[in-house]
Amino acid sequence: MTTLKTQDYSIFFNEKAYESLNKHLSEANYSKIFIIADENTNAQCVPHILANIDSDIVYDILEIESGEVSKNIEICVGLWEALSDYGADRKSLILNIGGGVITDLGGFIASTFKRGIHFINIPTSILAMVDASIGGKTGIDLGHLKNQIGVINTPKMVLIDTYFLNTLPENQMRSGFAEMLKHGLIANEAYWNKFKDLSKLTTDDVDELIYESIKIKKDIVEQDPLEENLRKTLNFGHTLGHAIESYFLSNPKKEPLLHGEAIAVGMILASYISTKTCNLATPTNQEIKDTILSIFGKVKFEQEDYNPIIELLIYDKKNEHGNINFVLLETIGKPKINCTVSNETILEAFEFYES
Known part of the structure; x- marks a missing residue:
């Protein structure tokens, strides 16, 4: 390489x-x-x-x-x-x-x-x-x-x-795939498509996927090192993902999630929200959910978890002037930054995740 x-x-x-x-x-x-x-x-x-x-x-x-x-x-x-x-x-x-x-x-x-x-x-x-x-x-x-x-x-x-x-261990390997999936979703549909069937991947394929993922991030950071614009797209799935990770870390009734496990959930939620806010196509949204769940499986949420997770969004680093800013998708490879989202839509996203 x-x-x-x-x-x-x-x-x-x-x-x-x-x-x-x-x-x-x-x-x-x-x-x-x-x-x-x-x-x-x-x-x-x-x-x-x-x-x-x-x-x-x-x-x-x-x-x-x-x-x-x-x-x-x-x-x-x-x-x-x-x-x-x-x-x-x-x-x-x-x-x-x-x-x-x-x-x-x-x-x-x-x-x-x-x-x-x-x-x-x-x-x-x-x-x-x-x-x-x-x-x-x-x-x-x-x-x-x-x-x-x-x-x-x-x-x-x-x-x-x-x-x-x-x-x-296997769970740590899987956790890392979340950021690679994100890089495909925000920057390169052809790269995203390589994750459709991981069962066929060889060791050399994984090395090449890692290399491509690093290059995607490097190219984005070089254009916006201080995260004033384009680099914000790297936070796709992280607004709710970080809140979920923090909630599971602080709640004694929950088993802590690995970073990638929480971000995987966050990406499915952000994908659904994108259908309501950015006109992401419904079949694309379903494809994103099915692909991510095929790798990560589903995290169990209770009804009483949703509001405490939403409350944690106020601490997200992307927030500006009191607004909670999401990174969403218009389509795979075309993200949109600084999107505001209602709590009602977030709750709908959790319902979609659970369905």
Whole structure:
């Protein structure tokens, strides 16, 4: 897979990733390397990476608990203190090795420690490869509210090694497909169509789908790095998806959802809302629902869940001047931003999802 170059950094793949990392380490004169990982990636991924690093730079591993529960200010304080205790300085480098939580959190840690030190993202899940590690968004949650605190700051490079997909459980693999489906829906119908029958996909096909998905996101971000217009389309399915994810995370009666599982629901809801607001064709809406449910199955909602989820929409990052802004579809590959939606239509969308 060919290296993808952005305005600020490059995305390297497989063998080229380690060649590029070692070249960078030999030239950058870092004082020390700090690896941020969770217990899973520390055990399953860090040894593989260290075996491919050809450098005498001293390193320390900072391990945190896996999952969204670690994406908070308390963990940040612990990591900042650890960096300070272990002698990190302005010439230190952070390697973020993990899924979306690690790349979001680690990028934020690096961007704020001593007013900013270099970091490199090495995503180990599909979701992190195609979405979280690309585009420079870093951040943490505020309580159970997703991604409320953060900065946009780009890594020195992103290294994609699809070897790590062998370490993923099935639900994590499936979670990553949600962002890839989204990229097809907002940008490329031909790409979306490749997901109609995943049973026929080979390992090489998955590698190519990941590459195409990364390229779609890269091209969108380059045109609108600060999310003033076009980049907002990447939030398709996320307005309700994030609210659902937050609600399931904070409700002790609910089993927390993976990010992609919540976004999958959000995309089905946004697709239905698009039929009411943007004239998305009914057969297209049904196709979107059937395709997503064939991959993810259905999440169980109770009637009393709907209003608390809707109430969480006021915290969505796309909101402006008191308006809750949705990204919707006029057709596959043609999104529309800054759409306002009534609560009645949202409730109808839940009914459609359940039907």
